[in-house]
Amino acid sequence: MLLECKNVSKNYGRKKALNKVxxxxxxxxxxxxxxxxxAGKSTxxxxxxxxxVLDEGSILFEGKPIGVYSKEHISYLPERxxxxxxxxxxxxxxxxxxxxxxxxxxKALKLLKDLDLDIETRINKMSKGMQxxxxxxxxxxxxxxxxxxxxxLGGVDPATRDYILDTILTNFKEGxxxxxxxxxxxxxxRILDDVLFIDKGKIVLSSSADSLRKKEKASIDEVFRRMxxx
Amino acid sequence: MDFNFDNERPIYIQLVEKLRLxxxxxxxxxxxxxxxxxxxxxxxxxxxxTLQKALGELESDWLIYTERTNGKYVTNDSKLVKKFRSDMAxxxxxxxxxxxxxxxxxxxxxxxxxKEKGEK
Numbered sequence: 001m002l003l004e005c006k007n008v009s010k011n012y013g014r015k016k017a018l019n020k021v022x023x024x025x026x027x028x029x030x031x032x033x034x035x036x037x038x039a040g041k042s043t044x045x046x047x048x049x050x051x052x053v054l055d056e057g058s059i060l061f062e063g064k065p066i067g068v069y070s071k072e073h074i075s076y077l078p079e080r081x082x083x084x085x086x087x088x089x090x091x092x093x094x095x096x097x098x099x100x101x102x103x104x105x106x107k108a109l110k111l112l113k114d115l116d117l118d119i120e121t122r123i124n125k126m127s128k129g130m131q132x133x134x135x136x137x138x139x140x141x142x143x144x145x146x147x148x149x150x151x152x153l154g155g156v157d158p159a160t161r162d163y164i165l166d167t168i169l170t171n172f173k174e175g176x177x178x179x180x181x182x183x184x185x186x187x188x189x190r191i192l193d194d195v196l197f198i199d200k201g202k203i204v205l206s207s208s209a210d211s212l213r214k215k216e217k218a219s220i221d222e223v224f225r226r227m228x229x230x
Numbered sequence: 231m232d233f234n235f236d237n238e239r240p241i242y243i244q245l246v247e248k249l250r251l252x253x254x255x256x257x258x259x260x261x262x263x264x265x266x267x268x269x270x271x272x273x274x275x276x277x278x279x280t281l282q283k284a285l286g287e288l289e290s291d292w293l294i295y296t297e298r299t300n301g302k303y304v305t306n307d308s309k310l311v312k313k314f315r316s317d318m319a320x321x322x323x324x325x326x327x328x329x330x331x332x333x334x335x336x337x338x339x340x341x342x343x344x345k346e347k348g349e350k
Contacts, residue, residue: 030277170272190241191277210240210280219237 001063002027002146002177003048008057010043017043019201020057025146025177030191032209032220033181035198036228041181042079044198045150049076061146072101075144079151081135085124089117089134100142108141111167129160136164140171147178153187161187186221195220199228231257233274241276245284248274253293253304254315264294264302 003025010018018040025031035041046052048059050066061070083092089112096103112119115133123131136152149168153161161184169191172178182188189195195212197205205212205227209220216223231252235244252258264270267285271278285302288294292310294302305311330340 028279030279165275166272169275169277174268174278186237189237190235190275193277193279210242213238213240217238221237 001025002061004058004060004063005044005048006058006060008044008047008059009055010047010052011055016201018047018054021198021201021203022057023196023203023206025179027145027177028175029193030178030180032185032188032192032195033179033198034183034185034195034220034224035181036183039198040201041198042150043201045076045148045179045181048148049074073145075100075102075139075142075147077135077139077147077149077152079154081131083123083131083135085131086122088122089119092123092134092138093119096138096141102143104141104143107171108137111137111141111171129156132156133160133163133167136167140167143173145173145176147172147176149178149180151182152180153182153184158187165191185224186219189220192220197224197227231273235276242280242283242287245274245276245281246287249284249288250293250314251318253288254311254318258304260304260308260311261306262304263300264304266301 001024003023005021005023008018008021009016021040021044033041033044043052047054048061048066048070050071059066061074064070087095093105093108096108097105109119112134115130115137117126117130117134123134126134132152132155136149139147139149147168152164152168156164165188168178168180180188180192189209192209195205195207195209196203207215212220212223218226231248233248235241249258258264264285265273267278267281271281274281285294289296289302291314292307293305293314295305296302327340330343335343
């Protein structure tokens with residue numbers, strides 16, 4: 001098993017952000033982590049990336065506790081960029097190369113060239129859409145075993161969404177898995193193998209995407225809307 | 231090939247239908263080599279696993295076969311492809327007749343309608 005979460009809980013003060021969440025992510029799957037705002041998606045992702053400390057339970061990556069090893073093999077796209085915007089693109093690439101053994105510089109340069117992006121540009125001089133694309137290119141240029149993408153489609157136009165989906169499909173390493181968290185389900189559902197619905201800090205549904213469609217005779221988006229009608 | 235999908239039906243079933251159609255219409259001719267799973271998945275913008283599942287289905291119908299290490303090929307069996315073609319024709323006719331009955335046409339009227347259209 002690539003990733004295993006067992007009875008993971010996380011509280012913010014008295015609020016239970018995650019309540020005994022258990023899940024298993026095998027190799028070679030694309031998984032949609034789907035939930036409303038505040039359902040616990042980002043908390044779970046931050047725990048897996050060692051950016052928060054859990055209160056209860058355990059998370060194992062390839063059988064080892066989260067730590068240096070897991071960070072070497074998990075490529076993470078955060079919801080908000082952590083890049084220093086005064087840096088040039090070429091400087092960020094150098095940073096990634098030094099930081100990650102699995103970073104494929106050649107691939108990153110090629111993808112940026114396809115975007116017509118001059119690598120001597122400073123990040124704060126780029127449009128928001130281009131900044132998002134740059135971040136995605138960096139993350140997908142790592143030859144990781146697990147990619148975790150937190151809201152990769154948030155706040156970008158439909159053409160950019162297509163670019164992002166294409167880039168994900170074209171560039172993930174064969175045999176690796178991808179977890180994509182989003183609430184923009186209709187744009188992404190056709191590439192998913194499996195879906196996890198998360199609500200109020202609990203996993204409320206876990207299924208293969210196609211068998212859920214078959215069972216409910218509806219799109220994943222529709223099933224989600226029915227289940228979480230306000 | 232048209233790679234528009236309806237999100238309300240399993241994607242792999244729709245892929246099977248599209249690929250089967252491509253074989254029946256000889257867009258992928260008898261005995262020809264199929265593009266690689268990854269290339270085809272990219273073209274269709276679907277997950278390679280989903281495409282693999284669809285190919286497995288076609289393979290169990292003998293419409294395609296795997297040559298070890300060499301990739302996947304369309305069958306050489308023209309009879310088999312014709313059989314799938316006539317099955318598909320039957321499905322189309324069945325759904326046409328049911329649509330016509332639904333708007334109140336009798337069998338005779340349906341035949342008349344087809345003849346008129348055919349003569350034009």
